[in-house]
Amino acid sequence: MKYNVAQLLKEAIGSHRNFDIEEDICDADHPVEHVRGSVDMVRTHQGIWVQAQLDVRVPQDCSRCLEDFSRTLSIELDEEFFPEIDVKTGARVLLPDDWEALYISPDHNLDLAEATRQVTLATLPLKPLCRPDCVGICDRCGRDRNNGSCDCYNREIDPRWAALRSLMDDQQT
Ligand SMILES: [Zn+2]
Ligand SMILES: [Zn+2]
Structure with a gap:
């Protein structure tokens, strides 16, 4: 220039x-x-x-x-x-x-x-x-969510929470 x-x-x-x-x-x-x-x-x-x-x-x-x-x-x-x-x-x-x-x-x-x-x-x-x-990348799996969504936030209950919930259910009964 x-x-x-x-x-x-x-x-x-x-x-x-x-x-x-x-x-x-x-x-x-x-x-x-x-x-x-x-x-x-x-x-x-x-x-x-x-x-x-x-x-x-x-x-x-x-x-x-x-x-x-x-x-x-x-x-x-x-x-x-x-x-x-x-x-x-x-x-x-x-x-x-x-x-x-x-x-x-x-x-x-x-x-x-x-x-x-x-x-x-x-x-x-x-x-x-x-x-x-x-929409950026998923902060859990790192996938570029512009190319399609991942499952990370779509699962209704994370398996770890499901286990915790059944423990709580056990205590209540
Ligand atoms: Zn971008
Ligand atoms: Zn993800």
């Missing part, structure tokens, strides 16, 4: 680029495996403002049945990136005093991967479900 913005940095404030992206993210540490959408970059007086509408595909494990599945989320990036090196003079730019700021690398590449990671993680549900009505 790197874009060389050397040319855009040389242009006047307000200059912009609009383009579509679609790519796989081959990084096991990144929550997203595939991204597509449109990106708009505008030259500001300090850097480049990025606005993007992205559909990101995120692999997840269902919190109920533990199956892998993929979810596609729509996210929006709205971030300003600042150059570390002045594209015209090659001098180091005095960076804004903001630890959260996003930077354009010294070779003028603007990388959307980190911003995409942060926004995706903030948007993901804490307890992912493969589908809204997932």
